Amino acid sequence: MKKVKVGLLGLGNVGKGVWKILNMNKDELQKRSGYDIEISKILVNDLNKNRNIDVPRELLTTNFEEILMDDTIEIVVEAIGGVEPSVDYMVRAMKRKKHIVTANKMAIGTNGKILLKTAKEEKVMFYYEASVGGGIPIIHGLKESLTANKIEEVIGIINGTTNYILTKMTLEGLDFHQALKEAQEKGYAEADPTSDIESFDAMYKLSILSSLAFDTMVNIDSIHREGITNIRSIDIEYAKEFGYVIKPLAIVKERDGQLELRVHPTMIPQTHPLANVNDSFNAVFIKGNAVGDLMLCGRGAGELPTGSAVVGDIVSILRNKENISCEFNSKKVDKSNDIKDMDCIQSEYYVRITVKDKPGILGEISTVFGENNVSILSVIQKGKREKQVTLVFITHSTLEGNINKAIERIKSLEDAEKIENIIRIENL
Template identity: 60%
Template sequence: MKKVKIAILGFGNVGTGVWKILLENKKEIMKRSNYEIEVAKILIKDINKKRDIIVSKEILTDNIDDIINDESIKIVVELIGGCDDAKEYMIRVMKAKKHIVTANKLVIANWSDELFKIAEKEKVLFYYEASVAGGIPIIREINESLTANRIQQIIGIINGTTNYILSKMTNDGISFDEALKEAQEKGYAEADPTSDVDGYDAVYKLAIMASLSFGTKINHDAIYREGIRNISSLDIKYAKKFGYTIKLLAIAKEESNKLELRVHPTLVPTIHPMANVNDVFNSIMIKGNAVGELMLYGRGAGDLPTGSAVVGDIISILRNNVKPSDVSDASEQSNLKEIKKSEENESKFYIRLNINNKVGVLRDVAKVFAENNISIISVTEDVRHDDYAPLAFITHKSSEKNIKNSLEKIKWLENINKIESIIRIESFN
């Protein structure tokens, strides 16, 4: 049996998951790859740190040069996260003629064009399945299984932290702050949850999927983004009354060579499978012009699911089923596509107002909407107080521009105290 030496950069949650899988599934991996995989080096910050996993100190190092200068190491797995150091290490590793496997969505979303060009120049492989949706093989689906299709849209729950928080708010009736605290206690959310709850993590992942799916370079800064901090228990309640569940969706659609890219809280019909994706699970629905709709489901994060994707990439490199030049580089596509401005997008909307408890308020609101070619489908105002009341309603499909113009006028109406919530609705048509 042939042997191959690899190195792991970073030994946190995912790094230890990769280690466990390589040990526990050693026989299966050897059969499928025709190689015995030896972890020759692990790059860490503190060699003397106590760890739950027993690892020989001989393979631990705090110096990247010990890995780069070791010609016997053929594959390097980057799992340190972050930007600058991770990018620098990957470049140096490839220039040392070593293949790369990474789970770093931030680096891929920002510098994939540069990294793919270096990989091609150095004739090494660069795999990144674990950068999106953990254990769900979405990159491989797009690059291999769906290559005969023109992908028309991708809609997904691709952040486990926000899905856990919204699931707890929906199923247990707790507040956002309570659900976030619970997610942090269980290790699903960081002490600083900004990247997750404000939608940045989902934006980076959507940029990667959209680049591959639509054959064009995507600047993640051009993707419309909203997080879930402002979702209240009252919104959850009204969504249920209207027949919806609130999820943070990442949405990419192509029409007439223009792309619609957005990440935001969304009302999903309760009868749709996506509404029933709970806890930290992820789900991605892809629509191709030949295959129709496909839906992938699984754990989107965690040591073993993400580690599974990493080890899968290692095995793919060992099988060497593709040439380095086959690695997809969206930046070299000449067919650059325009990204629609958010005001051009169309959908139904859920809107909740705080109003004075007076007769005629709904009439005045409906009049403003009518002036902007917007009609209301459903209304509920069942929770009234002496002086004020929440007024929630659903509109017919409209452009964001018309909604924005309407609400700008509505907020100045006499009996409108505040516009509390504006959430888009996805119909999955």
């Protein structure tokens, strides 16, 4: 049996998952790859840290050069995360003719061009299935199984932390801070949850999915991003009343030769399959012009689901060693001028406003909407004979620019106290 040596950068959740899978599925992996896969060196920050995993101490090193300069190591698995030193390590390893497997969506989202360019120049393979959706084989699906299709849209729940939080708020009535605390206690959210709850994580992942689905290089700065921190329990209750559920969606659509790129909380019908994807699960809904609608669903995080995708990439590299190719398409074109401005997207909207309880205010707001080409589908008024009452509007489909103009005018009305929330509605 031929042997291949792997260098592992990092022994956190992903690194531990890779170690465990390579050991517990050793026989199956040998049969499927034709190789005995051996981790010969692991880069860590602290040799003495208790990681609750049985790894021989002699495999650990704090010196990246030991992996870089070892010519017997053919594959490097980057499981550190972040941008630096991860990007630097991957580039340097590729220049030493080592194939790369990574789960690092931030590194790809911000430095995909340099990673792609280096892999192409050095004729090494660069695989990244685990960077989006944990163990869900979405990258392979877009690269291989769906190549007969023109992809029209990709809509997904691609961050398990935000989905967990909104699930707890929806099903158990927790407020945002209670749900976030529970997510942190269970290990779904970091001590600093900013990347998740402000949708940076989902933004990086959407840039990868968009690049694959639409054969283009997507700059993360062109993706509209909103977090979930403004979602309140009252919004979830109103959503139920209108037949919707609020989900943290990443959306890319091609319309009239332009791409819509956005990440934000979204109301979707309770009957849609994505509406029933709960807790830390991820799901990606794809519309192709031949296959129609399909959805991939699974655990979006965790050491074993993510480790599964990483090890799958290692096996793919071993199977393809004789026919070197770069998994990240080198022929992508820059369509940065073809990104649709947010003011030009079409959507329905949920708008919650606090107003003074005075006669005529509902009529005033309705008039402002009408003057800005926003047609009202439904309206609810909550509160009676109080100083302040709540007005909730559901609009027909309109341009976001129309909504923005109407909202600015409503803010100037004397009896309009506060625009509490605006949430887009996707009637999928």
